[in-house]
Amino acid sequence: MSRDVVLLDAGGTLFEERETRDETYSRLLAAQGLDVGVEATAALRKKVHDAMLAEAPAQTPYTTAWFREFVRRLLAELGSRADPEPVRRQLAEHFARPEHFVVHADAHPALEELAARGVRLGVVSNWSDQLPALLQALDLWEPFEVVAVSAVVGHTKPDAALFHWALERMGARPGQALHVGDHAVNDVAGARRAGLAAVLLDRSASVDAPGVISSLAEIPAHLAG
Numbered sequence: 001m002s003r004d005v006v007l008l009d010a011g012g013t014l015f016e017e018r019e020t021r022d023e024t025y026s027r028l029l030a031a032q033g034l035d036v037g038v039e040a041t042a043a044l045r046k047k048v049h050d051a052m053l054a055e056a057p058a059q060t061p062y063t064t065a066w067f068r069e070f071v072r073r074l075l076a077e078l079g080s081r082a083d084p085e086p087v088r089r090q091l092a093e094h095f096a097r098p099e100h101f102v103v104h105a106d107a108h109p110a111l112e113e114l115a116a117r118g119v120r121l122g123v124v125s126n127w128s129d130q131l132p133a134l135l136q137a138l139d140l141w142e143p144f145e146v147v148a149v150s151a152v153v154g155h156t157k158p159d160a161a162l163f164h165w166a167l168e169r170m171g172a173r174p175g176q177a178l179h180v181g182d183h184a185v186n187d188v189a190g191a192r193r194a195g196l197a198a199v200l201l202d203r204s205a206s207v208d209a210p211g212v213i214s215s216l217a218e219i220p221a222h223l224a225g
Helices: 021-030 038-055 064-077 084-096 107-116 131-137 160-170 184-193 216-222
Strands: 005-008 015-017 101-103 120-125 144-149 177-181 197-201
Touching (some): 021 038, 038 064, 084 131, 107 120, 120 160, 131 144, 144 160, 160 177, 197 216
Parallel strands (some): 005 120, 120 144, 177 197
């Protein structure tokens, strides 16, 4: 069966941050007098992030309330009793501004090619509720019938519910769909457990491997059932 629906991850797949997430956090923490360096920030951020994800669904990840608690715990790990809200606001403002992101060169041509083939498109992303506005600012909104954002839907990849939410709104079945993303667990394993076909996007891949593509231009080759 030929697949006529393609769902795509957003960050890391369609666009990338101009500086790494850890560089951004490290820079903003340094402005608060917490100059711990990028590597230490990365370790702390992962520790707090993983602990909070393990607590879901007690609190939906990536909502404003979730990020406020995330920053509070991050500051606490650094021995700071500072109000987390100013830092959270600075982070939210940073990640809302399109100039802090770059659209991958293969994104627009691939989306245009898929649309020309009659393929229906959607986004499935673990992101805050700022994603729709960011996609519009990056000129990535128009091709998509649906944008499933974890903070809005209340489910987070690799939970099958986020994929199914998108497909239900498109009136499509899992067997009709291919998901493309850059995370082996959240995107590939999650989509496959939800009944979709999936491929891993690894732009650094130098050799062909089953289920791995190095460019969004390779998507059409994976639409055959």
